[in-house]
Amino acid sequence: MNVEIINTGTELLLGRVLNTHQQWLCTELARLGHRVAKQVAIPDDAASIQEAVAEALTRADLVITTGGLGPTSDDITRELIAELLGVPLKTDPSVMAHLERFFAARNRPVPDNALKEALVPEGAIVLQNANGTAPGLVLFTAKRSPGNGKACLVMLPGPPRELRPMFTQQVLPLLEKEFGKEPALNWIFKTTGIGEAFVEQKLTMALKELVQKGLEIGYCAAVGQVEVRLSVTGKALEPMLHEAANIVTSELGSFIFSTDDRSLEEVVVTRLIEQKRTLALAESCTGGMVASRVTDVPGASAVFLAGLVTYSNEAKEQLLGVRRETLDQHGAVSEPTAREMAAGARERNGTDYAIAITGIAGPGGGTPEKPVGTVYIALATPNKVIVEKNFNPYDRATFKYVTSQQALDLLRRNF
Amino acid sequence: MNVEIINTGTELLLGRVLNTHQQWLCTELARLGHRVAKQVAIPDDAASIQEAVAEALTRADLVITTGGLGPTSDDITRELIAELLGVPLKTDPSVMAHLERFFAARNRPVPDNALKEALVPEGAIVLQNANGTAPGLVLFTAKRSPGNGKACLVMLPGPPRELRPMFTQQVLPLLEKEFGKEPALNWIFKTTGIGEAFVEQKLTMALKELVQKGLEIGYCAAVGQVEVRLSVTGKALEPMLHEAANIVTSELGSFIFSTDDRSLEEVVVTRLIEQKRTLALAESCTGGMVASRVTDVPGASAVFLAGLVTYSNEAKEQLLGVRRETLDQHGAVSEPTAREMAAGARERNGTDYAIAITGIAGPGGGTPEKPVGTVYIALATPNKVIVEKNFNPYDRATFKYVTSQQALDLLRRNF
Numbered sequence: 125m126n127v128e129i130i131n132t133g134t135e136l137l138l139g140r141v142l143n144t145h146q147q148w149l150c151t152e153l154a155r156l157g158h159r160v161a162k163q164v165a166i167p168d169d170a171a172s173i174q175e176a177v178a179e180a181l182t183r184a185d186l187v188i189t190t191g192g193l194g195p196t197s198d199d200i201t202r203e204l205i206a207e208l209l210g211v212p213l214k215t216d217p218s219v220m221a222h223l224e225r226f227f228a229a230r231n232r233p234v235p236d237n238a239l240k241e242a243l244v245p246e247g248a249i250v251l252q253n254a255n256g257t258a259p260g261l262v263l264f265t266a267k268r269s270p271g272n273g274k275a276c277l278v279m280l281p282g283p284p285r286e287l288r289p290m291f292t293q294q295v296l297p298l299l300e301k302e303f304g305k306e307p308a309l310n311w312i313f314k315t316t317g318i319g320e321a322f323v324e325q326k327l328t329m330a331l332k333e334l335v336q337k338g339l340e341i342g343y344c345a346a347v348g349q350v351e352v353r354l355s356v357t358g359k360a361l362e363p364m365l366h367e368a369a370n371i372v373t374s375e376l377g378s379f380i381f382s383t384d385d386r387s388l389e390e391v392v393v394t395r396l397i398e399q400k401r402t403l404a405l406a407e408s409c410t411g412g413m414v415a416s417r418v419t420d421v422p423g424a425s426a427v428f429l430a431g432l433v434t435y436s437n438e439a440k441e442q443l444l445g446v447r448r449e450t451l452d453q454h455g456a457v458s459e460p461t462a463r464e465m466a467a468g469a470r471e472r473n474g475t476d477y478a479i480a481i482t483g484i485a486g487p488g489g490g491t492p493e494k495p496v497g498t499v500y501i502a503l504a505t506p507n508k509v510i511v512e513k514n515f516n517p518y519d520r521a522t523f524k525y526v527t528s529q530q531a532l533d534l535l536r537r538n539f
Numbered sequence: 540m541n542v543e544i545i546n547t548g549t550e551l552l553l554g555r556v557l558n559t560h561q562q563w564l565c566t567e568l569a570r571l572g573h574r575v576a577k578q579v580a581i582p583d584d585a586a587s588i589q590e591a592v593a594e595a596l597t598r599a600d601l602v603i604t605t606g607g608l609g610p611t612s613d614d615i616t617r618e619l620i621a622e623l624l625g626v627p628l629k630t631d632p633s634v635m636a637h638l639e640r641f642f643a644a645r646n647r648p649v650p651d652n653a654l655k656e657a658l659v660p661e662g663a664i665v666l667q668n669a670n671g672t673a674p675g676l677v678l679f680t681a682k683r684s685p686g687n688g689k690a691c692l693v694m695l696p697g698p699p700r701e702l703r704p705m706f707t708q709q710v711l712p713l714l715e716k717e718f719g720k721e722p723a724l725n726w727i728f729k730t731t732g733i734g735e736a737f738v739e740q741k742l743t744m745a746l747k748e749l750v751q752k753g754l755e756i757g758y759c760a761a762v763g764q765v766e767v768r769l770s771v772t773g774k775a776l777e778p779m780l781h782e783a784a785n786i787v788t789s790e791l792g793s794f795i796f797s798t799d800d801r802s803l804e805e806v807v808v809t810r811l812i813e814q815k816r817t818l819a820l821a822e823s824c825t826g827g828m829v830a831s832r833v834t835d836v837p838g839a840s841a842v843f844l845a846g847l848v849t850y851s852n853e854a855k856e857q858l859l860g861v862r863r864e865t866l867d868q869h870g871a872v873s874e875p876t877a878r879e880m881a882a883g884a885r886e887r888n889g890t891d892y893a894i895a896i897t898g899i900a901g902p903g904g905g906t907p908e909k910p911v912g913t914v915y916i917a918l919a920t921p922n923k924v925i926v927e928k929n930f931n932p933y934d935r936a937t938f939k940y941v942t943s944q945q946a947l948d949l950l951r952r953n954f
Contacts, residue, residue, distance in 0.1 A: 134757060135757060135759045136561070136562075136565075136578075137565055137574060137575045137576070138565060138566075138569060138574065138757075138768075139561075139562045139564070139565030139566030139567075139568075139569060139575075140727075140757075140759050140766060140768065141562070141759055141761070142559065143558060143561060143562065144557065146551070146554075146558060146580065147551075147554045147556070147557045147558065148554070149554070150551075150552055150553060150554030151553075151554030152554075153554075154553060154554060159552060159582075160552045160554075161552070161581075161582070161587070162552075162579065162580070162581055162587070163551075163552065163579065163580040164578065164580075165561065165577070165578040165579075166576075166577055166578075172576070172577070176577075195736075196739060196758065198757070235740075283760065285933070285937070312555075321610070321650075324611055325650070342549055342550060342553075342555075342613070343611060343613075344550045344555055344556055345698060346556065351555065353550075353553070353555065405848070407827075409834075410831075410834075411830055411831050411833065411834020411835070411839070411846070412820075412822075412828070412829070412830025412831040412833075412846050413827070413831040413834075414827070415822075415826055415830070415831075415848045416825075416826050416827040416831045416939075418826065418827075419824075419825075419826020419827060419828075419848070419850070419939075420826070420935065420936065420939070422902055422903065422935060423903070424826070424850070425850045425851075425904075428826075428850050429850060429853065430847070430848060430849055430851065430854035430858060431827050431847070431848030431850075432845070432846070432847055432848070432858075433820070433827065433830040433834070433843075433845060433846030433847070433848070434845055435834070435840045435844060435845065435846075436840075436844045436845065438844065438888075438889075439844055439845035439888065442888075443845060443847075443858070473853075473854065473857075474853075485834075486837075487837055488837065488838070518700070520835065520837060521835065522700070524831075524834075524835070
């Protein structure tokens with residue numbers, strides 16, 4: 125099955141908006157086993173939209189468009205697709221009723237420019253929009269290529285809050301009914317603390333034979349993380365997938381933090397919850413990023429008691445009990461300061477664990493002895509305090525993320 | 540000038556990686572006045588890559604590819620493009636020397652699989668890679684369409700840390716020399732605290748005449764933020780752009796927080812730095828996100844003295860001095876608690892301002908009186924404490940971001 129995605133929106137091509145629809149839709153479609161063959165982003169102009177849809181319909185069994193269904197003058201996808209397919213548009217009473225309810229709840233008449241949202245191509249399935257006004261639309265149409273066959277065209281509104289529930293609740297069931305479901309067999313290993321080249325070097329030889337028999341390996345390096353994806357097609361190869369997974373597990377060992385697609389913060393917080401252990405954080409150069417990542421996990425409030433962002437020396441003294449002498453003798457970015465920060469955060473908040481981070485994020489603040497990128501990460505446990513020195517000479521945002529990853533991983537490894 | 544971007548990588552189509560290259564490249568190209576006409580993402584397979592490049596070369600004056608230049612077996616872009624254009628590959632001594640230096644610094648011989656990174660299509664300009672091994676490549680080639688002309692093909696490595704400096708430092712100057720520079724005339728207003736529909740309603744009538752004369756308006760709603768983009772083409776229309784900007788400024792007033800593309804945190808931190816005022820933060824439900832956003836701004840350490848993430852009631856009492864009676868009588872999520880958190884954070888850290896946030900991020904923890912999404916935001920200034928109650932009934936991540944936006948905006952408005 126051939127799937128293509130067309131993202132419309134001039135703002136995408138101007139770089140004003142990050143296209144998150146592509147990744148999200150690809151992930152959702154993978155749940156049914158569909159792999160997207162091509163994604164295209166084009167501006168809101170008539171020729172680009174009609175050309176992209178016509179072209180996709182020569183190849184794809186399923187074409188998904190995003191954007192251009194709203195009330196404003198640059199929302200033209202619905203009209204252009206109807207014209208391209210030669211299907212008339214008619215006002216749909218169910219959408220009209222939705223618009224009337226929507227605006228009545230806001231004590232306003234339906235604005236004139238919203239009326240076009242009720243226009244539906246003849247024969248289209250209407251997808252109600254629980255979080256906005258413009259409905260989604262599904263049309264079955266002939267493919268535009270010799271040999272033909274039928275293609276399914278799904279038009280979705282642009283705002284993620286409208287698109288996402290509509291797709292999950294209405295489109296996925298419809299696609300499953302129409303095209304079936306055969307999730308690909310794959311296994312994803314998330315690792316941290318090891319580089320991509322080194323991961324590949326370890327696995328290439330070890331998996332060589334299985335690759336010759338049809339195993340697919342993918343590597344993906346992100347900031348502070350390398351993913352290994354193993355996949356096979358067809359139930360018959362499933363035992364081989366398990367064999368390969370065992371090899372990866374033994375080769376990469378404790379560098380692997382997740383095999384179920386959880387993030388590092390989810391792994392750490394879940395383990396704290398399961399073992400009823402509590403955590404405090406004392407962050408300097410990461411400025412609250414570790415706390416924010418920890419609290420992204422639902423249920424974190426049960427185990428994460430307090431986080432302290434201590435940028436100033438005064439805050440390190442007052443909130444964490446770091447000694448003035450330590451700061452004077454060794455500086456704020458030092459092994460002894462990190463150690464006292466972690467111990468202080470743990471004691472003062474009465475937690476089982478505390479992580480402390482102090483370093484130089486840059487761009488300013490570096491010295492020849494302690495260049496930008498230098499960071500000390502300390503973990504206080506019930507028995508000891510461990511301090512790690514790392515060097516992350518990256519831009520500010522990357523520095524913060526890599527360091528937060530190392531801090532969470534220090535806890536994971538010493539649980 | 541017609542520009543197209545081709546992002547290669549199976550991981551993009553599997554949804555494993557968010558495509559940030561598109562937005563970043565579009566923004567960079569806009570600095571020279573180039574607008575991208577089309578962006579395509581395709582998997583790492585030979586047919587897809589050659590087809591996409593061949594197709595783009597029928598239309599575009601500039602084609603940029605990302606990914607597929609590395610050492611691994613799925614890195615095949617360089618070879619496929621050379622084949623497509625009928626250009627032989629030769630080992631480049633400068634790249635070979637770079638590889639030798641790169642691995643020597645790591646006390647390793649050049650791995651066999653890295654040797655192919657030194658292969659360069661005949662006639663290509665080599666872009667040295669300061670942060671990795673694979674060089675970028677620039678080729679000038681004939682367009683694949685009647686009428687012809689010349690097209691420029693730029694191949695960039697996939698990792699953002701390698702791609703970004705290479706593009707900014709080496710590709711942009713080359714493009715400016717080749718194609719010149721004529722930045723579009725535009726003006727971007729960033730607003731918060733007002734919905735997209737309301738923004739458009741205010742501006743549509745007010746700018747109607749100017750739109751008829753050639754003004755282009757774009758709206759873009761993101762989480763907690765609506766952007767208005769005014770643009771005109773050609774120097775002659777510049778006075779009209781100023782006229783339009785004045786109208787937008789008077790219509791939207793203090794909802795506008797930035798006209799120079801700065802984020803809300805940059806606006807707030809910069810103002811604190813300029814006025815030598817200091818800030819403390821006390822966050823419950825946003826879990827450090829406000830602190831993390833504030834510390835994303837270089838120089839924040841001069842004004843942001845301490846951030847406290849007080850998830851537990853104990854932490855609210857001990858770290859902020861919130862009274863036990865207040866917590867017992869009104870609960871942690873209440874106007875009086877928010878007020879005491881802000882006042883306590885300000886006093887204990889000796890800052891000019893303090894922001895406190897307490898609310899229910901969900902998914903658990905809601906009650907009929909205080910449903911998920913309820914949040915109190917307090918600002919303590921030298922003269923008073925202001926408390927705002929908001930209702931942000933969104934998913935956890937959106938809740939955190941919208942609330943952090945409201946908190947920063949409360950400070951901006953009461954500076």
